[in-house]
Amino acid sequence: MPFCYDYARPALTVDCVVFGYDETELKALLIKRDLPPFKRMWALPGGFVRIDETVDDAAKRELFEETGLENVYLEQLYTFGDLHRDPRERVVTVAYFALVKMSGHRLRATTDAQDAQWFPVRQTPKLAFDHQEILDLAITRLKGKVTYQPIGFELLPTKFTLTELQKLYETILEATLDKRNFRKKILGMGLLEPLGEYTEGGAHRPAELYRFNKKKYEKLSKSGFFFEL
Amino acid sequence: MPFCYDYARPALTVDCVVFGYDETELKALLIKRDLPPFKRMWALPGGFVRIDETVDDAAKRELFEETGLENVYLEQLYTFGDLHRDPRERVVTVAYFALVKMSGHRLRATTDAQDAQWFPVRQTPKLAFDHQEILDLAITRLKGKVTYQPIGFELLPTKFTLTELQKLYETILEATLDKRNFRKKILGMGLLEPLGEYTEGGAHRPAELYRFNKKKYEKLSKSGFFFEL
DNA sequence: TCAAAAGTGTTCTTGATACACCCATGC
DNA sequence: GCATGGGTGTATCAAGAACACTTTTGA
The missing domain is CATH 1.10.10.10 (Winged helix-like DNA-binding domain superfamily/Winged helix DNA-binding domain)
Structure with a gap:
């Protein structure tokens, strides 16, 4: 059932930078997109915010749906609202970052994702959308925060x-x-x-x-x- | 011309916490709402993000339209995405905070606002929506940031x-x-x-x-x- | 007995804190 | 000449930085 509005509104999504650590390296979890745009390219897990869920809940849900992760540390990072982030249409995304105990969680690729994999944060493949910018900000934030909060x-x-x-x-x-x-x-x-x-x-x-x-x-x-x- | 979508999407707004300082006190700029909901109540300046402007630009535009302020320090604060923030419908807002030289700017109340006034940050009237929560977070952020950035x-x-x-x-x-x-x-x-x-x-x-x-x-x-x- | 990582104190240096008096002006 | 806020330096204290050797285990 379609919905109508007097003014066009931007779509709203969430994206998650998921950090893990495997005894030597800081890693980020990426998913291989199964759908256009950027089909078969690596991207941050994320998706549309539904009308009946909070933005935080959307982040949790997408994280779970696309990677199987739940009950992890999750914190809002920044909202990215430039005009042409998404080639299809106007999309504003609220980015989050998550910290997970790699040893204690099993990954699974599911909805919308062919595959999910850990990459060293400084050696990621080319990312879809403006996800590299989001990842960079998340690294900066983690670096800044880790000294004054026990995360x-x-x-x-x-x-x-x-x-x-x-x-x-x-x-x-x-x-x-x-x-x-x-x-x-x-x-x-x-x-x-x-x-x-x-x-x-x-x-x-x-x-x-x-x-x-x-x-x-x-x-x-x-x-x-x-x-x- | 109305627009139609397959899924209902949240509306997206911006709100600005505008700080000023008048030789003795830290103040926040509030506007008296001229339209429902919360008509005649004090609120943060803000409004809808248009489809053809970035979120940052929306914040600048709303700030200017509702208070006449421009060329001020403006920084994204946090995105508030709870379900019932707005009684009309689902609205997600990206909050900003601004710092202005009170002496160097003249206020003017315009669009959507009956009146604009400075209030001591700890003695504001009851605010519309969840704007008190936004204001509180802005104060905390300003307090935290002022020691390590020359703002x-x-x-x-x-x-x-x-x-x-x-x-x-x-x-x-x-x-x-x-x-x-x-x-x-x-x-x-x-x-x-x-x-x-x-x-x-x-x-x-x-x-x-x-x-x-x-x-x-x-x-x-x-x-x-x-x-x- | 050797290699490999765990564990442990002291000295020095630097930056933070505490603190009191003289100066220039307007009335 | 007095009241008001402007301006200045030193001594003490606490925290950060630098640094080297002994211990325990497996091979």
């Missing part, structure tokens, strides 16, 4: 070693960090719980596993505590 | 004294600052040019006037300089 943990398994955590930060920040200073600072916040469990299997001393105490962070946060790396 | 100058006249600048920061941050430390830091960046001109008319020693050197900031910025208060 890095969303990219790691629940249990992790301090070295893994440090490598993650080094990867995102594209910088190297001093091991002792890093540990001093992060442990000094008192947000990491040592588990008394250790990695096994390396030809070297086992590393202790830690867990991020989110509840404690939220409590401290309310009483003025400020996470900063 | 405060957009709220002051081109020539200002250090005391005026300090008062501005104190107002936005809702905190008091130490005079000597403030001056040391801000002058230490080398972005303020002393003009050798002085205020006149007070029953006290005249204060030197300064100007913010935006070009110098942009140049330094590219070579890694980071503004921080």
Whole structure:
């Protein structure tokens, strides 16, 4: 059933930059488009916002439909409203970025997507629409945010070693960090719980596993505590 | 000429939180609505995004049409996409915030607005739609941003004294600052040019006037300089 | 016994904070 | 000459940066 309006209105979509981390590299999840325009080209997962769902819900739904991911960290990034982003017609998109624990989620390609794959964020194929611009902004935002909000943990398994955590930060920040200073600072916040469990299997001393105490962070946060790396 | 679509699409609007500063207080510009819904209630200036203009342009246009302001600092804030923001129909709005030099602009109420007026940001009347939520987010953002980007100058006249600048920061941050430390830091960046001109008319020693050197900031910025208060 | 990563403290340097008096003007 | 806001420097303190060796394990 078609709908009619007095004035033409832009279409509204959502697109998600999904970040994952696989022990050495920061990756973004892309889907291969199954439909025109840009058929068979790689793009960010996304799609139209329905009339009866919030924009946030649309982002969650599209993410799930196109990649099978759910219950992930999702945050609004920016709204892209240039005129010719989409060759078909006027489309405004609200971009989101998501952080997922790669180890804990299984991908599946579904609706509208032939395929879904992880790419190193700095070595992606040519992307459809203005998705490269969106990806670049998401990387910048992640880089900026990770030092003053404890969102890095969303990219790691629940249990992790301090070295893994440090490598993650080094990867995102594209910088190297001093091991002792890093540990001093992060442990000094008192947000990491040592588990008394250790990695096994390396030809070297086992590393202790830690867990991020989110509840404690939220409590401290309310009483003025400020996470900063 | 009406337009038809296979699926109903949300309407898309822009809304602007316009900040001004009048020597003692941070203010927001509101308009009194001339049309339903919420007729005769105060609201943020804004309106529908046209099919042939970018979202940024829509924000500029609405700001100009409803308040007469142009050439002001304007930045995208957040997109609000809940279901029942507007009682008429589904409307998603892209919110912006603007910073204006109150002294240098004359207001005028025009299209869709009976009246436009400045209100202290923490003492606004009840607002239409979810505009209070938008205003609150804008205040938070301004507060967060002003310490690490030199946007405060957009709220002051081109020539200002250090005391005026300090008062501005104190107002936005809702905190008091130490005079000597403030001056040391801000002058230490080398972005303020002393003009050798002085205020006149007070029953006290005249204060030197300064100007913010935006070009110098942009140049330094590219070579890694980071503004921080 | 060797290789490989884990773990651990101290010194130095830098930037943040705290603080009080003299100056120029108008009335 | 006094009231008002403008302008200035130093000493202390806290946090960030730099830096090297010992421990534990598997092969």
